[in-house]
Amino acid sequence: MTCPYLAYRSEGDGQSFDTERAYCTAADRFVQAMRADVCNDRYDLDHAEDCEIYLAHADGES
Amino acid sequence: MSYESFLAGNPLVVTAALTGGVHGKEANPNLPETPEEIGRAAAAAERAGAAVVHVHARKPNGERSFATERFQAIDDAIREYADDVVIQHSTGGTGAPDDVRHQPLRTDPPPEMASLDMGPLNRYDHLTSENTRGLVDSLYDEMRERGIKPELELFNDGHINEVYGLLERRELADPLYATLIFGPGTLTRPTPENFLNAISNLPDGAQFNTLGFGRHQLPFATMGVLFGGHVRVGLEDNVYYRRGELAESNAQLVERVVRVAEELGREVATPAQAREILGL
Numbered sequence: 001m002t003c004p005y006l007a008y009r010s011e012g013d014g015q016s017f018d019t020e021r022a023y024c025t026a027a028d029r030f031v032q033a034m035r036a037d038v039c040n041d042r043y044d045l046d047h048a049e050d051c052e053i054y055l056a057h058a059d060g061e062s
Numbered sequence: 063m064s065y066e067s068f069l070a071g072n073p074l075v076v077t078a079a080l081t082g083g084v085h086g087k088e089a090n091p092n093l094p095e096t097p098e099e100i101g102r103a104a105a106a107a108e109r110a111g112a113a114v115v116h117v118h119a120r121k122p123n124g125e126r127s128f129a130t131e132r133f134q135a136i137d138d139a140i141r142e143y144a145d146d147v148v149i150q151h152s153t154g155g156t157g158a159p160d161d162v163r164h165q166p167l168r169t170d171p172p173p174e175m176a177s178l179d180m181g182p183l184n185r186y187d188h189l190t191s192e193n194t195r196g197l198v199d200s201l202y203d204e205m206r207e208r209g210i211k212p213e214l215e216l217f218n219d220g221h222i223n224e225v226y227g228l229l230e231r232r233e234l235a236d237p238l239y240a241t242l243i244f245g246p247g248t249l250t251r252p253t254p255e256n257f258l259n260a261i262s263n264l265p266d267g268a269q270f271n272t273l274g275f276g277r278h279q280l281p282f283a284t285m286g287v288l289f290g291g292h293v294r295v296g297l298e299d300n301v302y303y304r305r306g307e308l309a310e311s312n313a314q315l316v317e318r319v320v321r322v323a324e325e326l327g328r329e330v331a332t333p334a335q336a337r338e339i340l341g342l
């Protein structure tokens with residue numbers, strides 16, 4: 001299961017791209033390539049364990 | 063290598079790290095991601111003075127790819143646009159399984175060089191790129207089998223110990239080529255004292271490459287020039303030209319370090335000279 005805060009967008013946070021890219025709706029910004037693998041739970045990665053942004057929001061922080 | 067090596071006038075090998083696997087166009091829209099963009103960036107970097115290009119692969123949306131086919135497309139583009147530049151593939155990949163980390167070595171022809179991360183480093187707050195000795199050995203063995211020169215990436219001083227460990231387990235061809243990496247986090251703290259300490263601890267006969275992250279890129283490259291080493295610059299490691307000003311291209315960063323080298327009287331190596339220096 002991918003991160004609930006993950007969206008694919010071509011525009012956001014003042015940037016625009018030809019191809020939709022991984023966007024973190026919790027942090028309100030496009031994410032780095034390496035972090036996108038965490039958002040998507042690829043390989044051995046797990047957003048619920050490996051992403052400090054998810055963990056902070058899951059704990060109710062803003 | 064030392065200041066005497068600088069005085070001896072040995073040519074400087076400039077590596078351009080074009081893309082990387084961490085940040086992308088969200089950090090600097092000038093960072094090349096597609097094979098076409100990477101091919102053209104390699105050619106521009108070569109014209110600016112780079113003898114080696116260090117490449118990572120991306121999917122069309124900028125996300126990481128470790129697929130042989132994607133590296134093949136990049137190599138094909140580099141060979142189409144560039145003249146004679148040495149291609150160096152990354153085998154790095156935080157969170158990627160070991161078998162996936164081997165895929166960049168399997169293009170046809172293989173890359174002349176590939177990176178070999180010599181130990182663990184932390185990423186973000188909850189991730190570590192493990193780079194176990196088992197993975198180092200298996201990547202090294204496949205590189206040797208395919209005739210690929212390893213570029214040993216030393217993220218901190220502990221990884222210098224790992225080089226000596228690898229030398230006990232495997233017979234590396236001369237010259238050993240190691241990149242010393244300076245910056246925040248798990249990296250060696252970026253101080254001149256640590257730079258001098260690191261180069262003095264390398265095995266005899268080693269050639270070293272100098273990599274400073276972010277604002278440390280140019281100062282540490284300059285130290286690499288002055289102490290007879292080689293240098294790596296590029297948007298993988300630093301997206302800025304100066305504070306608050308994004309770099310326009312990889313070539314712009316190469317041009318700057320070439321100017322510094324030439325002002326200091328250090329000849330910049332052609333790809334052919336780089337092959338001779340690095341024993342490719």
